Amino acid sequence: MGNSSLEIIINLAKTVVVFLMMVQAVPILVWLERRGSAFIQNRFGPNRVGPLGLVQLLADAAKFLNKEDFVPDKGNRLLFYAAPVFALIPAAVAYMAMPMSTPLKIGDSTFLIQGYEVNVGIVFILGISAMAVYTMLMAGFGSSSKFSLMGAMRASAQVISYELALGLAIVGVIMMYGTFNLTDMVLAQQGAFHFSGFGREFSLSFLPNWGIFYQPLGAVIFFAAAFAESNRLPFDLAEGEAELVAGFHTEYGGFKMLMFFIGEYGHMMIASGLMTTFYFGGYGIPGWTIAEVYQTGVSIFGSETGGSIFSSVMHFLSYNVKFAIFLWIFIHVRWTLPRFRYDQLMDLGWKTMLPWALFNTILTATVIFLASQYVI
């Protein structure tokens, strides 16, 4: 937590700042999604309110606040209200553990650019974000509507099915880095591609040392499963309009609906952040190691504090560029691919992705084992 009371207060305030960053990113993402879909479908999208339609979402939020508060008579009021509030919690609490930049050193105090550091980062994020299932089940039961309930059942069965493939794809990552800690993973991906095994050293100076080059299959499985986890197209069976009206949020409207949205985008952010951290070097800048960035900062500003601030800012920008690319892929895929049928979805999860994830694990283990035992 920190040593002095000042540090504790700053660390607590930081969690609030990260949470508010997540919340304020949602209007931007919604705007991007609507403009992006319009661009893909050769339409205009929101372009009237403010420059490029940027203020549209503020207007929408004001409109949501003016909506009357509806609870169906048959519904369970407590669960109906609790579900949207609970939707915010797992996504935000899990995202706090994501390392976004190098620690900021000011004087004797060190501040991490993340909500808090968790030693067993991966296990923590998996465990917490798995709790999103309860949001759907609470919403489905609270509305007492059969469409909501069916949507909740489908969504939760889908989420837990793909969690297996997700969890197995990560085993390869853990094996490669030998740690659960996300910061350690980022540090392990610095520099140029190099690999020692079979009694010799392999290195390629033009490639960064990113996880994607060691775990391409795992990365594909992880990313596809992350789509299903965050209930995005092509896996948004929970809200297949043709069958289920709107899935578990059939009865919701106004601000409560917006809170479900924030939760959904929060899961997208976790998936993008994990993708960046596991397979694309985290906050690292390709071809420029963390120590070099720090030295450049020191030489520009002439002090260690300046170097630390420079390094934090540069790596934060680098992280956000990668992060934004993955968020855009989420949006692009949503407007490119059609939706699966439910039996196809479950088949894909259990009969295709789970066996391939297992194969990836065994392959990784075998290669690591052979590389340490034999010399070519």
Added chain:
Amino acid sequence: MPLGGMIFITIFIAVFGTALIFLARAIGGLAKRTSAAKMEIYECGIKETEKKDSKISVNFYLTAILFILFDIEIIYMYPWALNFKDFLKDGTGALVFTSMISFMVLFIFGLWWAVKSKALEWEK
């Protein structure tokens, strides 16, 4: 120890979310009961039907139970994967490798059985 931060942010979000809901309720007001039909749950043009008559496919439970089993097996791979390189350095790698591969064979057999016996088959 990050536990304090986690508890703090969880409570903060819960309070924040509840406050937002009450704010929306204060500004927008409760839904006016203009008619009985307005307060009903959504239905496609017929009178609302209770959900307790609806039968849900047993596949959902089966999926959940199989998920628990396979999830536990995957969790066992985590400490193994974490220390695999250490074991290789200690020279006990071969033993650990065989032990996990035979465990995975059991996993694959379970998955194969579930697929073969059509437990994961959904209506098309």
Added chain:
Amino acid sequence: MSMDTVLFWFLSLIVIVPALAVVLLSNPVYSALSLVMTMVGVAAVFATLNAYFLAGVQLIVYTGAVMVLFVMVLMLFDLKHDLQTFSRGKVSGFLKIAGVGVMAGLLVGAISLATKKPSLIVEGSPLANELAAAAASGADNTKILAENLFLRNMLGFEILGVLLLVIAVGTVALSRSKGGTHARD
């Protein structure tokens, strides 16, 4: 009171109050959701004991898998009607009294165990020494866990794999039996 004591009492509250709610609330869905809260609290208690991996496993397995099944099953059956038939019968009365008996036995056992020294890990044994060394260095104790699972108790680990396989086969076989209220076809 130090920070740790405050945390301990707070977590105890988070574990015990929902645990009581599981028993006392009449709506089974609320009970199940309270049980989820208890599981999260237990995970937090593990984290205060520096067993971070165990805390994560508790979250993934119990809140993420087992309780999802419970809540799913409870939400699908509208239990309001079944609840009344269940809570006013001779059988359920017997179950209640039996439950109180078991609970009392567990309490006595827990108190008598808590006043003794833990006997599972013998002082001076290699395992106890390793654990003490790991606790002193503040390192992660997953290594010791892995060594125990995959090297020392390898046979037990493989038997566990077989057991899980048997459960999977049994589940599938049971769900395929015809004639029940929720049979497949």
